[in-house]
Amino acid sequence: MLFSFGTALCALGTASALVISERGVETRDVSGTAHVYLKESNGPSQHYASGYIYGIPDTPNQIPDHFYSDIAFQYTRAGGAQTPESKGWIGGQDDYTFRWESTLSNYRTARQQGGQFILLVHDLWGADSLQSEDAPFPGDNDDWSFYDEFLSALISDIKDNDLIDGVTIDIWNEPDGRNFWDREQDQYLLMWGRATARFKSELPNLALSGPSVSYPPTPDDEWWNNWASYVVSNQSLPEEHHWHSLSKTFTSTEMLKNYDALLAKYSATREGLVNINEYGHPDEQNPSGSAWWIAQLERANIFGCRANWASAYALHDFMAQLLGKPGAGTDDYDPKATGYYPNGEYQVYKYYASSMVGDRIKTETTMDTNGDVYATVDAEGGVLRLLAGARTTTGTWSIQLEELSALGLPKSGEVGIHTYEFPGSDDPYARLDEPVDLGTVTHKYSEDSLTFPIYSENVYDAWAFEIKF
Numbered sequence: 001m002l003f004s005f006g007t008a009l010c011a012l013g014t015a016s017a018l019v020i021s022e023r024g025v026e027t028r029d030v031s032g033t034a035h036v037y038l039k040e041s042n043g044p045s046q047h048y049a050s051g052y053i054y055g056i057p058d059t060p061n062q063i064p065d066h067f068y069s070d071i072a073f074q075y076t077r078a079g080g081a082q083t084p085e086s087k088g089w090i091g092g093q094d095d096y097t098f099r100w101e102s103t104l105s106n107y108r109t110a111r112q113q114g115g116q117f118i119l120l121v122h123d124l125w126g127a128d129s130l131q132s133e134d135a136p137f138p139g140d141n142d143d144w145s146f147y148d149e150f151l152s153a154l155i156s157d158i159k160d161n162d163l164i165d166g167v168t169i170d171i172w173n174e175p176d177g178r179n180f181w182d183r184e185q186d187q188y189l190l191m192w193g194r195a196t197a198r199f200k201s202e203l204p205n206l207a208l209s210g211p212s213v214s215y216p217p218t219p220d221d222e223w224w225n226n227w228a229s230y231v232v233s234n235q236s237l238p239e240e241h242h243w244h245s246l247s248k249t250f251t252s253t254e255m256l257k258n259y260d261a262l263l264a265k266y267s268a269t270r271e272g273l274v275n276i277n278e279y280g281h282p283d284e285q286n287p288s289g290s291a292w293w294i295a296q297l298e299r300a301n302i303f304g305c306r307a308n309w310a311s312a313y314a315l316h317d318f319m320a321q322l323l324g325k326p327g328a329g330t331d332d333y334d335p336k337a338t339g340y341y342p343n344g345e346y347q348v349y350k351y352y353a354s355s356m357v358g359d360r361i362k363t364e365t366t367m368d369t370n371g372d373v374y375a376t377v378d379a380e381g382g383v384l385r386l387l388a389g390a391r392t393t394t395g396t397w398s399i400q401l402e403e404l405s406a407l408g409l410p411k412s413g414e415v416g417i418h419t420y421e422f423p424g425s426d427d428p429y430a431r432l433d434e435p436v437d438l439g440t441v442t443h444k445y446s447e448d449s450l451t452f453p454i455y456s457e458n459v460y461d462a463w464a465f466e467i468k469f
């Protein structure tokens with residue numbers, strides 16, 4: 001037993017019972033064994049999971065640099081959404097300009113911090129889910145002139161301000177839902193074809209992405225089939241393949257398999273990167289859920305941006321709820337205030353990005369897919385590091401290390417496992433300055449393999465384990 005908790009574990013042992021937690025979240029049990037195959041490399045670490053949507057203040061340098069570099073910031077997505085002063089293009093020139101300035105500021109911050117930028121066209125238009133019910137959409141009444149003028153303004157602003165390096169244009173966010181596209185899919189597809197043709201001819205160096213649907217693809221889904229069929233015949237399959245994973249459905253490898261199967265129905269194949277450009281249900285946004293997501297994205301070699309569940313200016317702040325500051329989450333919230341501090345989830349990303357250096361090691365989830373582990377081997381420093389968490393589940397599960405001899409260790413003997421805990425809660429603004437050091441426990445092993453238990457007593461906490469070799 002690695003570490004012992006005061007609470008009796010048998011309380012969790014109600015196998016397969018569904019538990020409704022205090023927050024009304026449906027949690028399931030996690031059980032079984034996640035595997036770490038020490039002989040098999042998955043390539044050098046790249047921090048595929050260190051992205052988030054919005055989360056950057058509109059004032060330059062408001063969040064200190066180290067908060068970006070410590071998590072190896074990779075990606076943001078922005079377009080001036082939900083600024084209360086401005087409705088975007090549909091509110092007139094000044095409203096559009098206001099959102100453009102926010103977009104440009106976020107772009108410059110992203111580049112300064114070494115990240116990529118995904119431009120959100122729907123926000124600049126003004127369909128950010130807070131638009132009024134009678135808001136216009138591109139192509140209403142078969143009249144495209146208002147949208148064509150919008151694209152002309154946007155393309156010239158992109159060129160004039162050199163918003164080129166590191167930019168992907170996301171054609172429209174969540175076109176499958178009323179919040180962002182309150183029209184039929186046919187009208188959306190015509191917009192897609194039109195936008196692609198213009199961006200490709202006028203901004204040939206920028207990558208396009210989409211369809212950024214609110215749920216992952218499956219080969220039988222009607223919306224996804226209509227889209228795939230259209231983009232193949234219109235020759236507008238995007239260079240980058242983006243969608244969202246916001247409810248607890250598929251694993252990363254299942255999502256890729258489903259997307260490829262969908263494209264195959266139309267004789268198309270996936271080239272270019274995949275980005276789950278909004279990942280994480282609110283219930284998954286805690287240390288445990290983030291550790292699970294990190295393991296998932298790294299396994300499949302696909303990028304991800306954390307979903308951001310804040311609104312208005314809090315949406316443009318806190319690195320998508322990885323940070324807090326005085327007044328956060330209260331009526332005294334001030335968008336321009338500083339005094340940032342990290343939360344428990346931030347510490348997970350920091351450990352992932354700053355400590356987990358070296359080669360990524362192949363791992364496998366528990367059979368129920370709820371428990372997962374990300375692993376790196378730092379050959380120079382002689383440390384194996386594991387990051388483990390469960391997807392909105394509680395229960396006892398295990399991690400099995402296979403072929404310790406690949407690290408130069410004997411096939412049987414003893415090793416010390418040094419454990420750090422990343423405690424979480426459902427308060428995204430709860431401060432955590434560093435993980436909790438739970439010390440080192442010696443484990444005996446044999447037959448080149450070591451199994452140790454994980455006690456996920458709540459849905460929040462994640463752990464890191466370090467073994468020296």
Ligand SMILES: *[C@@H]1O[C@H](CO)[C@@H](O)[C@H](O)[C@H]1NC(C)=O
Pocket residue numbers: 190193194197233234235236
């Ligand atoms: C794709 O659709 C758009 C909008 O209808 C059209 O302008 C464009 O020419 C089409 N492209 C191809 C290759 O058919």
